[in-house]
Amino acid sequence: MLSIMPNIEDKxxxxxxxxxxxxxxxxxLTCIVPLTILSLLVLTAIFAPWLAPHDPxxxxxxxxxxxxxxxxxxxxxxxxxxxxxGRDVLSRAIYxxxxxxxxxxxxxxxxxxxxxxxxxxxxxxxxxTEAFLMRFTDISMSFPPxxxxxxxxxxxxxxxxxxxxxxxxxxxxPYARLIRGEALxxxxxxxxxxxxxxxxSPMRIMIKHxxxxxxxxxxxxxxxxxxxxxxAEAGLSFLGIGIPPPDPSWGSMVADGRGDIDRAWWIxxxxxxxxxMVVMSGNFFGDWxxxxxxxxxxxx
Amino acid sequence: MTRFIIIRLLQTVIxxxxxxxxxxxMVRLSGDPIDLLRSATSxxxxxxxxxxxxxxxxxxxxxxxxxxxxxxxxDFGESLLKRRPVADMIKDALPNSLRLTVPAFVIxxxxxxxxxxxxxxxxxxxxxxGVKFVAILGQSIPGFWMAIMAMLLFAVxxxxxPTAGMGGPDHYVMPVGTMAFFMLPGMMRLVRSxxxxxxxxxxxxxxxxxxxxxxxxxxxxxxxxxxxAPLTTAGxxxxxxxxxxxxxxxxxxxxxxxxLMLEAVYARDFPVVQACTLLIAxxxxxxxxxxDITYAYxxxxxxxxxx
Numbered sequence: 001m002l003s004i005m006p007n008i009e010d011k012x013x014x015x016x017x018x019x020x021x022x023x024x025x026x027x028x029l030t031c032i033v034p035l036t037i038l039s040l041l042v043l044t045a046i047f048a049p050w051l052a053p054h055d056p057x058x059x060x061x062x063x064x065x066x067x068x069x070x071x072x073x074x075x076x077x078x079x080x081x082x083x084x085x086g087r088d089v090l091s092r093a094i095y096x097x098x099x100x101x102x103x104x105x106x107x108x109x110x111x112x113x114x115x116x117x118x119x120x121x122x123x124x125x126x127x128x129t130e131a132f133l134m135r136f137t138d139i140s141m142s143f144p145p146x147x148x149x150x151x152x153x154x155x156x157x158x159x160x161x162x163x164x165x166x167x168x169x170x171x172x173x174p175y176a177r178l179i180r181g182e183a184l185x186x187x188x189x190x191x192x193x194x195x196x197x198x199x200x201s202p203m204r205i206m207i208k209h210x211x212x213x214x215x216x217x218x219x220x221x222x223x224x225x226x227x228x229x230x231x232a233e234a235g236l237s238f239l240g241i242g243i244p245p246p247d248p249s250w251g252s253m254v255a256d257g258r259g260d261i262d263r264a265w266w267i268x269x270x271x272x273x274x275x276x277m278v279v280m281s282g283n284f285f286g287d288w289x290x291x292x293x294x295x296x297x298x299x300x
Numbered sequence: 301m302t303r304f305i306i307i308r309l310l311q312t313v314i315x316x317x318x319x320x321x322x323x324x325x326m327v328r329l330s331g332d333p334i335d336l337l338r339s340a341t342s343x344x345x346x347x348x349x350x351x352x353x354x355x356x357x358x359x360x361x362x363x364x365x366x367x368x369x370x371x372x373x374x375d376f377g378e379s380l381l382k383r384r385p386v387a388d389m390i391k392d393a394l395p396n397s398l399r400l401t402v403p404a405f406v407i408x409x410x411x412x413x414x415x416x417x418x419x420x421x422x423x424x425x426x427x428x429x430g431v432k433f434v435a436i437l438g439q440s441i442p443g444f445w446m447a448i449m450a451m452l453l454f455a456v457x458x459x460x461x462p463t464a465g466m467g468g469p470d471h472y473v474m475p476v477g478t479m480a481f482f483m484l485p486g487m488m489r490l491v492r493s494x495x496x497x498x499x500x501x502x503x504x505x506x507x508x509x510x511x512x513x514x515x516x517x518x519x520x521x522x523x524x525x526x527x528x529a530p531l532t533t534a535g536x537x538x539x540x541x542x543x544x545x546x547x548x549x550x551x552x553x554x555x556x557x558x559x560l561m562l563e564a565v566y567a568r569d570f571p572v573v574q575a576c577t578l579l580i581a582x583x584x585x586x587x588x589x590x591x592d593i594t595y596a597y598x599x600x601x602x603x604x605x606x607x
Contacts, residue, residue, distance in 0.1 A: 023424060138588065139315045143322075144580045146543050150565040151326050151573075231442055235547065238444050239562070254445050258551075261448060262456045272445030280440035287436070 031288045034281035038226075041278055045097040052091035053079075057246040060086035065264040081266045083256055089270055092248035096271065099249045100278065103160070104229035107167040112222050114168075115175020116214065120206050122176065123183025133176065140173040145232075146239075153241035163242050167232055171225075178221060182214045220290045227282030234275050250275050304596055312589045319581045320371070320574075324364055327570045367574065377571035381564075386575045389560060396466065397556035401545055403472070404479035412484055413523070416491025420499060420526075421518055431488060438485030443544060447478040447551045464553040475552045482544030486537065494526035501525075528595070538584045 044051060060082070067074040068081040068089075080089040122133040149166035156162045186192060187210070195205050234251030236242035243249035250271040257267025334347060334356065342350075351357040355366065370377055376386035419431035454474065455463040461470050498504065499522055507517045546558030553559075557576060564572035 026429075135311055135315060138311075138585075139318050139322075141584075143319065144542055144577065144584075146546055147561065147565075147573075147577050147580070148326075150562065151329075154565055154568070155326070155329050227440060231440075234442055235444060235543075238442070239547070239550065251442070251444075254442070254448065258448055261452050265452055268445070268448055268452075272442060272449070275445065276437075276441040279442075280436060283436050283440050 027288070027291075030284045034285040034288070037277060037281040038285065041097055041101060041281075044094055045101045048094050048098055052088075052094045053077075054088035054091040056087065056091040056095040056248045058087060059246075062086065065260065065267075067264075068266050068270075080270050081264070083253070083267045084260055084264070087246075089253070089267060092253055093250070093271055093274055096248045096250045096253060096274070099160075099243055099247065100230045100233060100275075103163055103167070103233045103243075104226055106164050107171060107229050108222050108225050110164070110168040111171035111225075112175055112218060115172035116179050116211070116218060118172065119176040119179025120183045120210050120214065123180040124187050124202065124206050124210055126187075130180070134180065137173045137176045137180075140170050141177075143170055145170050149236050149241055153236075158241055158244040160243060163233055163236055166236065166241075167229060171229075175218070175221065178217060179214050182217055183210050186210050186213050216294050220286065220293055223289050224283065224286035227279035227286070230275065230282070231279050301596070305593055308589055308592055312585050315585055316578075316581065319585075320368065320578060321364075323574050323577045323581075324367060327568075327573050328360065332568070371578070376575040379564075379569055379572050381567050381569045381572075386571045389572065390557070390575060390579065393555060393557045393560045396554060397545055397549065397558065400472070400475050400479055400548065400554065400556065401541065404476045404483060405541070407476070408480040408483040408487060411480075412487035412491050413527075416488045417495055417518060417523060417526075419488075420492045420495030423496065431492065435485040435489045435492075438481060443478060443482045444547050444551060446481055447474065447548065450474050450477065451551075464551070466554060475548050475554055478548045478551070479541075479544050482548070483537070483541060486540065491526065494528075495522060498522045498526040538587050542580055542584075 063078070063082050063086040064084060066078050066082040066086075069076055069079045071081075074081060078088050078090070080093065083089055083092070118133055118137075122130040122137075145166075148170060149163075152162050152166045152169075156165070192205060192209055195209050200208070233242060233249065234254070237249040237251030238255045240252075240255065242251055245252060253271035254268050254275075257264060257269075260267055334350060348357070355363065358366070367377065374387070376390070378385055379389060382389065415431050419428040422428050451463055451474065454461045461473055465471060504517060504522055507521050508514075512521075542558075545556065546562065548554065549556045549558035550562060557579075560572065561576040563569075564576065
């Protein structure tokens with residue numbers, strides 16, 4: 001329907017007028033800038049122990065709520081200041097990158113695999129299997145995620161695994177829905193009928209013929225989920241049902257500074273800016289990728 | 301059509317039963333409420349008495365039967381902690397939540413329609429790019445952080461608004477604003493993309509050829525069709541709205557459903573958690589059902605084929 005149009009526009013646009021050239025540059029910027037930020041995040045997460053100037057969980061009661069370097073009373077020892085327990089905000093933010101990134105990637109790996117398998121099965125097999133799986137999907141999508149996370153953190157105790165589980169248990173449903181739709185569309189195409197006529201088993205058709213054709217939308221949705229999952233982890237940690245203290249999560253750092261907002265704004269402000277920047281990069285990159293790979297999915 | 305509605309209704313009921321069982325089991329897995337209610341000096345007899353009073357001495361199956369039959373009769377049981385009927389607690393909390401949710405929903409809906417349509421009709425202009433940017437910004441910045449920053453600016457620095465709690469009209473500004481901030485970006489994007497699809501269609505071209513004023517084409521013919529497609533995501537929007545409401549209520553210390561629920565989870569107040577969760581599930585499932593039926597009515601392709 002709209003699948004070819006944007007590509008044609010892309011190719012012809014820079015040659016027509018100056019304004020379009022600017023639009024073209026803007027569009028590639030929405031790819032380059034986010035990619036740079038995301039790469040920096042990955043590098044920060046990997047090399048955190050070498051980058052962080054201090055121990056992120058070391059408490060120093062004599063150096064509580066020190067302002068950042070550019071304010072009066074700040075020192076170069078603590079560039080972004082210290083929190084209510086005298087811990088270095090910069091070091092905590094650097095280590096926080098590890099948690100944000102690893103939680104979101106792990107959750108995406110789990111949810112995308114489960115969702116894809118169930119989605120292809122539902123879309124290709126159809127009938128009762130499909131009805132059952134889709135009702136199951138509906139239930140998962142209407143279960144409030146926050147309630148589940150709260151219950152899990154009470155049952156299992158707050159922790160890394162709990163967060164990953166809480167985000168994964170319901171997170172597969174949107175993938176299943178999307179992939180089922182794609183599988184339904186592909187099921188009726190000629191090459192699948194051809195394979196069926198040649199005697200390919202349903203398993204073989206699903207793996208060799210349907211799966212390769214759902215990879216594009218899958219990658220797009222996975223990319224768009226990076227930001228969302230980072231935001232979700234931060235939200236859970238903010239509410240105190242995510243990563244337990246003293247481990248630094250950006251969300252719990254925001255929560256730590258909540259009570260001190262009138263005297264130590266930097267504790268809350270910096271991690272929030274970081275979350276916003278990273279999530280925005282993920283969203284912009286996801287949008288760019290979608291426009292490039294599959295504009296049909298624009299509504300996602 | 302009747303067949304479709306009946307099947308869909310049955311499925312919703314089955315889903316609800318599934319959720320009820322799930323919640324019942326999960327809440328009980330989360331620990332024994334007696335641990336939190338008894339004092340350190342309680343004798344075994346006192347604990348037994350407490351269990352009998354609260355109906356926790358019965359087997360799980362019996363407890364579920366009481367829970368399920370109560371539900372059908374509209375009885376949600378009694379809070380273990382406050383010893384009040386859960387229905388009364390919800391009656392107190394729900395209006396407070398609605399006082400935030402309804403204005404926030406109306407504000408963001410109006411803004412989303414206006415901005416989404418304007419952006420779509422002026423595609424690739426400054427306005428369109430601005431709307432797109434604001435939408436992504438809104439979906440990227442954590443709402444809880446935004447709310448705290450608003451507190452810092454308006455309550456601490458400028459001292460224009462109260463920090464938290466319920467009270468006069470000025471107490472509503474920040475919570476409602478925060479919730480609207482949670483909802484607006486998603487809605488705006490949906491309206492915009494729906495409009496873009498519709499504006500490409502043949503019947504809009506026909507309306508233009510007929511010489512209808514652009515105003516009528518856009519706000520009447522196009523918009524009506526543009527908001528049908530986003531309707532399918534209404535259930536997900538609801539779920540997001542609830543999440544936003546919980547966080548807003550907790551940050552601004554608002555005595556609504558969200559706070560009731562979070563406190564009940566920590567206190568292992570089973571009946572309250574069950575009732576709140578079920579209520580939310582009913583709202584989301586009901587919304588999905590309504591949307592599906594409307595959708596099938598409007599677009600016959602959706603209806604189930606006779607199998």
